[in-house]
Amino acid sequence: MQPTDNKIELYKQLIDGCKKNNRESQKKMYDLLSSKMFGVCLRYVKDREIAEDLLQEGFVKIFTNIEKFRGEGSFEGWARRIFVNTAIEAYRKSTKMYPIVNLESAEHFEGELVYNDTLELEDLMKLIHGLSPGYRTVFNLYVIEGYSHKEIAELLQISEGTSKSQLARARYLLQDLITANEKGTKQNEAIAK
Numbered sequence: 001m002q003p004t005d006n007k008i009e010l011y012k013q014l015i016d017g018c019k020k021n022n023r024e025s026q027k028k029m030y031d032l033l034s035s036k037m038f039g040v041c042l043r044y045v046k047d048r049e050i051a052e053d054l055l056q057e058g059f060v061k062i063f064t065n066i067e068k069f070r071g072e073g074s075f076e077g078w079a080r081r082i083f084v085n086t087a088i089e090a091y092r093k094s095t096k097m098y099p100i101v102n103l104e105s106a107e108h109f110e111g112e113l114v115y116n117d118t119l120e121l122e123d124l125m126k127l128i129h130g131l132s133p134g135y136r137t138v139f140n141l142y143v144i145e146g147y148s149h150k151e152i153a154e155l156l157q158i159s160e161g162t163s164k165s166q167l168a169r170a171r172y173l174l175q176d177l178i179t180a181n182e183k184g185t186k187q188n189e190a191i192a193k
Contacts, residue, residue, distance in 0.1 A: 011075045018066045026063055033076065034059075037083045043140045044087035046129065054090060058083040084145055088155050091137055127177045135170035142167050 014032070017025025037058060041051040061082050069078050128136060141147040141155065142163070152163040 015066060015069065015075060018063055021063075029062075030059055033079055036076070037079065040080060040083045041087055043125075043129075043144065044084075044091060044137060046133075050090070054083070054087050057090075058086045061086060084141070085155070088137070088141075091133065092156060123181065124178075127174060127181065130177065131170055131173060134166055135173065138163055138166040139170040139174070 010032075014025045014029045018029055034055065038051060038055050041054040041058070042048070045051050045054065058079075062079055065082070069075060128139060131139065137156070138152055141152045142149070147155070149160045149163040149167075152158075153160045156163070158166075
């Protein structure tokens, strides 16, 4: 979806105001982006309070570094990258990732996740959120954010092989969670009849 000319103009005005440290422009920018960026933060942490802290930290970085936005690409995309990097920095400070020892069991799952139409997006996001922090982070970066394994390895300071194995294991575990969820749904439907 392409941004409208009005939205592009609004961003230009707000960016100019933020470069001048105009509080009203900063507030409008916050109001415009906060709900989407909070969703980004929530994908990387389980605790809403930590996500709120990441949101605030991300906006501080945006307002501090807004001069670095060159106008190439969308401002929202530039801001999103700042929030992802902020979440990754917090993750790296709090967690040490280890490679999976048994790669054979993880590597056999390379395909897409299979689920039926009864699984709502919100339920799928809850299942993803139930993965361990390492698996969830690599899964989000690769599948949702579109980073390559090389980029993930650099961001998380791990090897590409570790990134690949973490993703494979995350997909495998997520598929198991989806299957278990669907079985539970079918059992509940049978009981309801």
